[in-house]
Amino acid sequence: MKKYNKVLLLGSGALKIGEAGEFDYSGAQALKALREEGITTILVNPNIATVQTSEGMADQTYFLPVTPYFVERVIEKERPDGILLAFGGQTALNCGVELFRTGVLERYGVEVLGTPVQAIMDTEDRELFVEKLNQIDVKTISSEAVDTVEDALRVARNLGYPVIVRAAYALGGLGSGFCDNDAELVALVEKALSFSPQVLVEKSLKGWKEVEYEVVRDRYDNCITVCNMENFDPLGIHTGESIVVAPSQTLSNDDYHYLRSLAIKIIRHVGIVGECNVQYAFDPESMDYRVIEVNARLSRSSALASKATGYPLAFVAAKLALGYGLFDLRNNVTQSTSAFFEPALDYVVVKIPRWDLGKFHGVDRHIGSSMKSVGEVMAIGRTFEESIQKGLRMIGQGMHGFTENREFNIPDIDAALQAPTDRRIFVIAKAFAEGYTVDRIHELTKIDRWFLFKLRNIVDTAAELEGFNDLNAVPEILMRRAKQQGFSDFQIGRALFKDSFADRAEEAVMEVRMRRKELGIEPCVKQIDTLAAEYPAATNYLYLTYNGTYNDVEYTGDHRSVVVLGSGAYRIGSSVEFDWCSVNALMTARKEGWRSVMINYNPETVSTDYDICDRLYFDELTFERVMDILELENPHGVILSVGGQIPNNLATRLNDSGVNILGTSAESIDRAEDRHKFSAMLDSLGIDQPRWRELTSFEDIDGFVAEVGFPVLVRPSYVLSGAAMNVCSNPDELRRFLKLAANVSKKHPVVVSEFIQYAKEIEMDAVAADGEIKAYAISEHIEFAGVHSGDATIQFPPQKLYVETMRRIKKVAGQIARALNISGPFNIQFLAKNNDIKVIECNLRASRSFPFVSKVLKINFIDLATRVMLGLPVEKPAKSAFDLDYVGVKASQFSFSRLGGADPVLGVDMASTGEVGCLGDDTDAAVLTSLLAVGLRVPKKAVLLSTGTPKQKADMLEAAHMLHRAGLTIYATGGTCQFLNENGIPAVRVYWPSTPESQPQALDLLHNHDVDFVVNIPKNFTGTELSNGRKIRRAAIDLNIPLLTNSRLASAFVRAFTRIPLDSIEIKSWQEY
DSSP states (O other), rough: OOOOOOEEEEEOOBBBBBBTTTHHHHHHHHHHHHHHHEEEEEEEOOOOSSSSSSTTOOOOESSOOOOHHHHHHHHHOOOSEEETTTTSSSHHHHHHHHHHHTTTHHHTTEHHHHSSSHHHHHHHHHHHHHHHTTTTTBOOOEEEESSSSSHHHHHHHHHHSEEEEEEOOOSSSTEEEEESSSHHHHHHHHHHHHOOOOOEEEOOOOTTTEEEEEEEOOOOOOOEEEEEEESSSSSSGGGGGEEESSSSSSOOHHHHHHHHHHHHHHHHHOOOOOOEEEEEEEEEETEEEEEEEESSSOHHHHHHHHHHOOOOHHHHHHHHHOOOOOGBOTTTTTTTBSSSOOOSSSSSSEEEEEGGGGGGGTTBBBBBSOOOOOOEEEEEEHHHHHHHHHHHHTTSOOOOOOSSSOOOOOHHHHHHHHHTTTHHHHHHHHHTTTTOHHHHHHHHHHOOOOHHHHHHHHHHHHHHHHHHHGGGGSOHHHHHHHTTTOOOOOHEEEHHHHGGGGGGGHHHHHHHHHHHHHOOOOOOOEOOOOOTTOOOOOOOOEEEEEEOOSSOOOOOOSSSSSEEEEESSSSSSHHHHHHHHHHHHHHHHHHOOOEEEEEEEEOSSSSTTTTTTSSSSSSOSSHHHHHHHHHHHOOOEEEEHHHHOOOOHHHHHHHTTTOOBBSOOHHHHHEEEEEEEHHHHHHHTTTOOOOOOESHHHHHHHHHHHOOOEEEEEEEESSSSSOOOOEEEEHHHHHHHHHHHHTSSSOOOOOEEOOOOOEEEEEEEEEETEEEEEEEEEEEEEETTTOOOSSSSSSSSSSSHHHHHEEEEEEEHHHHHHHHOOEEEEEEEEEEETTTTEEOOOOESTTTHHHHHHHHHHHHHHHHHHHHHHHHHOOOOOOGOOOOSSSEEEEOOGGGGGGGOOOOOOSOOOOOOEEEEEEEEOOOOOOHHHHHHOOOOOSSSSEEEESSSSSHHHTHHHHHHHHHHTTTTTEEEHHHHHHHHTOOOOEEBOOOOOOOTSSHHHHHHTTTTOSSSSSEOOOOOOHHHHHHHHHHHHHHTTTTOOOOOOOOHHHHHHHHHHHOOOGSSSSGGGGOO
């Protein structure tokens, strides 16, 4: 076997729709496998929030864009012998293929480990793929690859509509969709071709079953299938958008083995080394099949398969890439079998996607062949009913299971069943409630009847429960059946107590809990062992179920456990940064001699990896389930402050149940979360805050607005990431928004506060012990306040703050930390204007910028915070540790290209799906690399400017001069063009879409790709401004042209790329700063 000394791994960059946390998990596994072999590892990944870019993972980490230009410069400097392309999603794969094509890899003698590049191209290029499978008589969907709109029309007419369009070399079905006629086809193909060189037009098989196999092959041609899964939804809905069930439930034994042997035949013929997945369309009536695609890399479903079976696919794939055979490797879960053994499951796993479509204005809510979901959950149970109900609670969208949810208003159920949206599963529940039969629902949805009958079982049990009004009258057998079908105590309470339930929900739930315990109905803990108990599993990878009789774990009750609550499904506002926090807390607890215990249910994460902690409960983070686990574990204490808002919201109830919460007390958490208590505390400390009032009627609101004037910020009280929060600048907007916000929650009325314009927003992340600050990081937003802190571009250390402001911020933070007696992590947001500072809010938990500041400062805040919470002494870092001679910039990644129709404009509601963080010797260098890392490109030809209000036009003037001096043509809309010409900058006038008779049209410039950068700043929210500007913004997104909508950020980007030529950026690893 050849020895490698140094291997380069490409990461996937910022989390985006279609490429999220699963690649942090697979990359981290690969680095672990390489480290075991004593190989020096080099990682290129600008995502500063991930676990794989942490200390001790790779030997050298480069926070640089994963693009051929930067990767080539890293190769030139580091001279690795090998490169891994399969662990960073489509981003890494495309970058690697490009480096191979242009001869860079050959020139530097870098070998591609694992699947050869030719095999990658055979699976990615649709024509080669079909040709390759035809050689072994494997059926594919009849299709043709095209690269112009004209050819696409010709093919579609030959195949006959409906057809499906797919882009090659794209991820998560970007640029794909169904077309029923020529007009739909032209629109879609134009969009697809701006993202991809080649587009496939294929016959639609909508309504067939979609089945997927994860297959592993080594270079000696040994193959196994690790997991097969099937989609709950029929073909036509992207796997990433569908509920997925593993192992498949509806295939006959013959079907299963037939497709399994085909999958192995395919990957042998293509020549995969490592892991890949094969997706089939399958028609159960005729046993006819078609191969949809083969991904020659780890995918979202391989993370799911790893977590579902306990078979670490990414780890094994990395070892196989180095030249091992399957028979050489041990299965790390059982510790006794080799990796050359197929897992067998004695449980059912259900994956459910999580969408956040409510955050976007005007987005199309239909789900189909292009992915829109931002995260996913995985539920484990012994029956399909149990798993699906657990999963529906885990998504965190206010659901309690399949039944007993709040009423939905669905005007046309037939239409909603036929054209699914993100709410489809609840439409099915509603249809059952309205008396639809299984056959009728099957006809409309084409969902397999087996699944529908199982869902019917849940509905029937709910109806039986609703037949009782008295908890003690419910027979033991019914109570047990409900729990075995995944009903929560909450659902049972609601079914029994009907309307009286809402007023005393928490007590009612406790009554149900006590009663079922009296009846001896308690969950038992089961181990995930990859061979269905044929061999004993050595790891503590656990789930709870009511379909069992004994625990697989012996509990000693020694109080040596520290339980960390994870962050649940990734969503907009809570994603991989909290996973980094959880993992670091677990590592510190373990290092300090405690038994580390994790509760989380997100299959994409490193925190749910079987060897990150001593015990992993892959289960719900509901109060009921957390208490079930704590009663068994009997831990020393629980850490709530590293998993974002979900664990934080449990603080009061856990505290009332006698749980020892480590770190800041539940009472303090409540004082910071409850706006009244927090505000009263600030007043008593003499700390300034924006004026606000909590109001319950329209009259009071009008009175308050008359006092402070527009604009105002409106929001409900308990909130994660600006959900249901809005800036209103006139009475109409205010009225319209309040209609939406007032329904958010009955217990918590609406808060209206003054909105301060042109103010700087400043964040402070810190760790305190008994009210004394031990370490802190102050960072500054590039944009003015009004852009949500999760979307803003942040620089650290701050570059443009008065020394006086910094001193005041430290003083105020010290007062707050003492008043709340904080022990552990916290974050405070400030507004600064003319040296006055005001406090916006304080979170007594780790914030999303913790990994960023920890890595820039090289002081691990979570390690410090965890030691504080465990009661260990913590030294303050030396003053000099805070003086840095470099700058870090965190930039946000948006996924608007997948959210058809959404207006890509930023506001107080968070819209970004991920982030990157890059380092540089000055702000310009860091701004440039970080913005390139989230997909902006330096313009070469021309720019299109529409720069908003007079003040914003003036702010952009300097940048316009720079663009002109850089030799770029400037196109501008009416007012902007006049303003630029008056100030001596030549600009070409273009016209808005609302005046179609005038030429040249702004939209034409975009469609012809005459412009390669757009700056479009909305003036205000009046109708025409929005529709004109929105058409241009949306066209830029759909045609893949870089777009910025904020004048401060646009100026910073222009300044950076006009001042710094790319080749002058120093290629330095994190370890070298």
